[in-house]
Amino acid sequence: GAGVSQSPSNKVTEKGKDVELRCDPISGHTALYWYRQSLGQGLEFLIYFQGNSAPDKSGLPSDRFSAERTGGSVSTLTIQRTQQEDSAVYLCASSLSGSSNQPQHFGDGTRLSIL
Amino acid sequence: SQQGEEDPQALSIQEGENATMNCSYKTSINNLQWYRQNSGRGLVHLILIRSNEREKHSGRLRVTLDTSKKSSSLLITASRAADTASYFCATDEGSNYKLTFGKGTLLTVNP
Numbered sequence: 001g002a003g004v005s006q007s008p009s010n011k012v013t014e015k016g017k018d019v020e021l022r023c024d025p026i027s028g029h030t031a032l033y034w035y036r037q038s039l040g041q042g043l044e045f046l047i048y049f050q051g052n053s054a055p056d057k058s059g060l061p062s063d064r065f066s067a068e069r070t071g072g073s074v075s076t077l078t079i080q081r082t083q084q085e086d087s088a089v090y091l092c093a094s095s096l097s098g099s100s101n102q103p104q105h106f107g108d109g110t111r112l113s114i115l
Numbered sequence: 116s117q118q119g120e121e122d123p124q125a126l127s128i129q130e131g132e133n134a135t136m137n138c139s140y141k142t143s144i145n146n147l148q149w150y151r152q153n154s155g156r157g158l159v160h161l162i163l164i165r166s167n168e169r170e171k172h173s174g175r176l177r178v179t180l181d182t183s184k185k186s187s188s189l190l191i192t193a194s195r196a197a198d199t200a201s202y203f204c205a206t207d208e209g210s211n212y213k214l215t216f217g218k219g220t221l222l223t224v225n226p
Binding site: 004031042045105108 | 145146148155157160165214217218
């Protein structure tokens with residue numbers, strides 16, 4: 001069955017470059033979340049989408065980070081002018097309607113390394 | 116600090132033994148969820164317990180919730196090497212849509 005798919009699985013780039021991370025949620029899931037996980041740490045919330053709207057962007061660390069979602073489906077997280085502290089695993093999750101009493105379904109993440 | 120804090124940070128046991136992990140939180144919740152993460156993979160939902168529930172079972176998993184102590188425990192019985200993973204609790208802090216994850220317990224089950 002189709003789960004949450006993220007691409008690329010790994011990305012190595014030089015400091016100062018822009019990167020785009022992609023998330024394909026489970027079909028029919030209206031809620032989509034982006035998280036960041038640093039080595040050995042828990043998940044840091046970045047942004048929540050309901051449909052194509054982002055009612056909660058409170059976790060985005062700086063204005064270098066942005067995200068969009070189109071067609072109520074695919075989402076891209078863009079990091080401009082990357083810094084070394086942006087190195088982490090970026091995880092995407094989707095849930096049926098976004099209620100906190102529903103499970104979130106995660107992709108395997110994009111491991112981002114900034115040289 | 117994180118809403119959900121797991122304890123211990125790491126746990127190493129032998130196959131067949133039981134593993135108990137604890138989670139404490141600070142504010143009132145509607146739900147608490149437990150997730151597992153294998154190395155290099157995403158999180159997988161294990162079980163959800165509502166604030167009006169005290170105990171829930173799923174296969175070899177048993178979760179308890181004590182809202183008066185703001186704590187939850189996850190018990191894995193008769194552990195297997197395949198249970199080796201990090202385990203996270205996640206709370207909603209009363210939010211309708213958002214989960215806050217702890218830093219996790221790394222469980223190692225030795226064959």
